[in-house]
Amino acid sequence: MTAPGQPLLALRGVKAYYGNVAALKGVDVEIREGEIVALIGANGAGKSTLMMTVFGAPRAREGEIRFAGRDITALPTHEIAKLRIAQSPEGRRIFPRMTVLENLQIGGTVSDAADLSADLDRVFTLFPRLRDRQHQRGGTLSGGEQQMLAIGRALMARPRLILLDEPSLGLAPLLVQQIFAAIRTLNEQDKLTVFLVEQNAHHALKLAHRGYVIVNGEISMQGSGRELLQRPEIRAAYLEGGVR
Numbered sequence: 158m159t160a161p162g163q164p165l166l167a168l169r170g171v172k173a174y175y176g177n178v179a180a181l182k183g184v185d186v187e188i189r190e191g192e193i194v195a196l197i198g199a200n201g202a203g204k205s206t207l208m209m210t211v212f213g214a215p216r217a218r219e220g221e222i223r224f225a226g227r228d229i230t231a232l233p234t235h236e237i238a239k240l241r242i243a244q245s246p247e248g249r250r251i252f253p254r255m256t257v258l259e260n261l262q263i264g265g266t267v268s269d270a271a272d273l274s275a276d277l278d279r280v281f282t283l284f285p286r287l288r289d290r291q292h293q294r295g296g297t298l299s300g301g302e303q304q305m306l307a308i309g310r311a312l313m314a315r316p317r318l319i320l321l322d323e324p325s326l327g328l329a330p331l332l333v334q335q336i337f338a339a340i341r342t343l344n345e346q347d348k349l350t351v352f353l354v355e356q357n358a359h360h361a362l363k364l365a366h367r368g369y370v371i372v373n374g375e376i377s378m379q380g381s382g383r384e385l386l387q388r389p390e391i392r393a394a395y396l397e398g399g400v401r
Contacts, residue, residue: 163226165190165350166211166242166318171220173210180206182374183220188318193344193351195365195382197358197395203374204354205247208320211352212237212244224318243316245307247323247354253296257287260295260306264313272315280309283339301332308339318350319343325357333357337364358395362386 164187173181180203188194198204210217213234222230229237243264251260261280265273281288284305290298295306304324311319321340325333337360343349355361362368365382370391378385385391 164188164223165225166352167221167223168207168211169221169223171207171210171217171222173206173215173217175206175215180215180374181210181217184371184374184376186369186376188350188352190317190350191344191348192366193340193353193364195353195355195361195368196371197355197361197368197385198371199394200356202371204371205322206374207371208244208322208352208354209246211242211320238314241315241317242320243311243314243318244320245304245311245322245324247326251295251298251303251306251310253294255295256292257295257298257306258291260310261287261291261313264310276313276315280312283312283342284309301328301335304328304332304336305339308336312343316349318352320352320354322354323356324353325355325360333360340364358391359386362391 166188168184168186171181171184172179184207196204211222217230221228224240224242261277265276286302287305287309298306324336340351341364344351353361353365362382362385368382368385369376370378
């Protein structure tokens, strides 16, 4: 269990590189149990890199990553997953030749097999479309359905913390609303802690308890979702011309 007042996930001074190019330049981020925390920024700012660094790919060269008080900076990716951290990556990365059901079963391999049926019911209740398409190949689903499947697959691991990388990317506005409503439900009803990387700053900050802004691999701003939505520099950089 996480000690009272201690972040569930904490990154301290984290630096990560692609070759000799610094992608993260001393990042400090913390997420407390039961929160939704959003990370926003422009393309190439380091959002996805930060999320992938939590899972050790790329590995943090400097700094420390702690989960539930434990240093996981040097742990192999498969060991990190066993700690009940799950990820829905950018681009979904489902298995297109496998059925919806098979994709979900793969997501449940790190949890107790006895829980499989209940976990499937939980995912199908959250995303009824997946129940209707459970015997359909993943590659034949629409983009929105594939995103639901990617999130559902992550949920099969019964995570304490879920990392969602660009869940609204490429989706029609109605499907974006459905995905964000599902995230809110997971947080409010299941008390799931969520770390959300998003280009859609309006939806992300409206949903999040707190947010961080990353610019060129460094955290430039942080605050509550409501506070950041009202900041004129945030509105100018990420909201002008978009949804208010």
